[in-house]
Amino acid sequence: EAGVTQFPSHSVIEKGQTVTLRCDPISGHDNLYWYRRVMGKEIKFLLHFVKESKQDESGMPNNRFLAERTGGTYSTLKVQPAELEDSGVYFCASSQDWTGSSYEQYFGPGTRLTVT
């Protein structure tokens, strides 16, 4: 079974540009999450999808970040316009529905974003 995949693995953009990160969850997982780790600090929650609906977006830093999950499959996270403080590693995770072990989230390898 394929794990969570993320694309690209690295992205270097200039301040003011736009970047779109993609996440493909484990097949059959209804729950999809985005997290971010900045400067080697703790991993911080950004938002949670259940299928195509945003369940919790309390961690989104501001309206420059837009997440979508078309058809309840893959998800994209767009940053527009990017600022220097957006640099970090963006992780995507997925988990089964509540009848499974929903608390146990499976993470992708992350996208390292560098804004210069």
Added chain:
Amino acid sequence: DQQVKQNSPSLSVQEGRISILNCDYTNSMFDYFLWYKKYPAEGPTFLISISSIKDKNEDGRFTVFLNKSAKHLSLHIVPSQPGDSAVYFCAASPDSSYKLIFGSGTRLLVRP
């Protein structure tokens, strides 16, 4: 203010000995706790978890202990192996929410 704290940024142990990683939390509404292991350039990998209704969960060489009154949990690895060298994150899930709140991690080095 960090709700999940890992106060030891690093830990070094000899192969074969016990590794004990600690985690403290402040929110009494947390009802599920997890440990993740992370290698460089990889995403966190789920290791072991514990529900707030339990005080111990064991899986092979890994055991997690939960002390609710002290708002403290620990991960014991015994015996430690060089392949266990990684960054270990403690995470907690608030009641009725699936989001995970992570500590800042502890880097474990197991010396051969």
